[in-house]
Amino acid sequence: MRRDTDTQADDDLLAGADWPTFGWSDDVRPALARAIAQGQAAALATLYKVEGSAPRGPGAQMLFVGNEATGYFSGDCIEGDVAGHARQVLADGQPQRLHYGMGSPWIDIRLRCGGALHILVERIAPDSASASHLLAMAQHRQVCVWRSDGTMQQIVEGVAPLLSFSDEPFAVARRFDPPRRLIVSGGDPGALALARLGTLTGFEAILVRPHGPEDAPPFPVAQYVRVPVSEALDHLGLDRWTAYVGATHEDEHDLGGCLSALRGGAGYVAMIGAKSRAPGRLAALRDAGATQEELARLRLSPGIAGLGKAPWEVATGILAEVMQALNPAQERA
Structure with a gap:
């Protein structure tokens, strides 16, 4: 996997990054609903594995739509780089699995907490049936699970752990509760x-x-x-x-x-x-x-x-x- 180095494009995906208020929004569903309503694709990034200490735990998410981002992972250590990969995923539709911190291939990106973060970035099409199902479950205040291998996405109804994943075959399952x-x-x-x-x-x-x-x-x-x-x-x-x-x-x-x-x-x-x-x-x-x-x-x-x-x-x-x-x-x- 190659690293994106177009920092200007990364900054475009983090509009307003000098004042990163995008991190104030923790639930990606409102931004996803706006994207679907406007016919825009979105890149969903899910933190599925944490090693050592980290600002966010497994299940934290970011959503990238156009020049806007929602959510955060690290308090400015990796968000710009994740934005670059999100731009690639939006362009070619190919999911990416990112590894930052301990054991990462990108030694120039340091995590101040000293841990390691593993993130799945996947593209959500504006006509995604799974995304529409996810939003409908939120509207009806029902629990569901977003399950994805990065390409095949589905909604599973019912209670489950907040986040689980498997390596072989790779899949991430992230629970969504009704909005608070x-x-x-x-x-x-x-x-x-x-x-x-x-x-x-x-x-x-x-x-x-x-x-x-x-x-x-x-x-x-x-x-x-x-x-x-x-x-x-x-x-x-x-x-x-x-x-x-x-x-x-x-x-x-x-x-x-x-x-x-x-x-x-x-x-x-x-x-x-x-x-x-x-x-x-x-x-x-x-x-x-x-x-x-x-x-x-x-x-x-x-x-x-x-x-x-x-x-x-x-x-x-x-x-x-x-x-x-x-x-x-x-x-x-």
């Missing part, structure tokens, strides 16, 4: 800060404000819903990749929302409020039929202590808990 969602009910500065921060950190943020203003919030959210909380949750559907935070400060809405979220299997359920209100709220939920197991999953007065009580400080502490709860690394299976 954060549903916040409320309309005070704290609720708005949490919804805003959720959007900024890559969540599909949904703001529920019963009988709220007709105008949309002054920042982007995936959805703005004005119906009662329990009704909204029933309509949206719940799963373990969804977090719900009740922040209306009205038990009429927050208690019903938490009960619906607990029974719906949400991966994180919390209610903002003073600690002095906790006993009464727990009693009300028991009276409404909540089991002890369900209540054990409920977080009252959520967040990280000591950050402060300003809206952004509270939101940061809560979102940190949400990220930890929904992190695939927390899975026991």
Whole structure:
């Protein structure tokens, strides 16, 4: 395998590389959906093997479409070179397996972490049935696995490890979970800060404000819903990749929302409020039929202590808990 040396072309594929904001987007599916909608081919790069220490673990991905990139692997050690190979794959359609770091044939590319990264780069055609299937599974919030040898690509439905691969015959299987969602009910500065921060950190943020203003919030959210909380949750559907935070400060809405979220299997359920209100709220939920197991999953007065009580400080502490709860690394299976 030859190394690409056209650094200008590599930089073109990493548009804005002086300020590599492409690394902020970790889920390649939104960029893939845009590419397919525009009839563009994409180069998908998947980190399938890590030796030693590395910034990202197996399963990390980058997507290259036109002059845009999404995702990152190493914090600027190899992204430019991967972009060059992606350009080749887009041009000729031939998959490439790349090896960086320890044992690599490219001694001029050093990984500051001292490990080794193995990456598959494959072309996804704009009419790819597998890519369309992958996006449909995300829309329906179902788990699936992208399995590929670099040329033959297929979607396998069902649960599997996040990443697995085989050498002979070579194949990579990368699991895709439903996009992470954060549903916040409320309309005070704290609720708005949490919804805003959720959007900024890559969540599909949904703001529920019963009988709220007709105008949309002054920042982007995936959805703005004005119906009662329990009704909204029933309509949206719940799963373990969804977090719900009740922040209306009205038990009429927050208690019903938490009960619906607990029974719906949400991966994180919390209610903002003073600690002095906790006993009464727990009693009300028991009276409404909540089991002890369900209540054990409920977080009252959520967040990280000591950050402060300003809206952004509270939101940061809560979102940190949400990220930890929904992190695939927390899975026991």
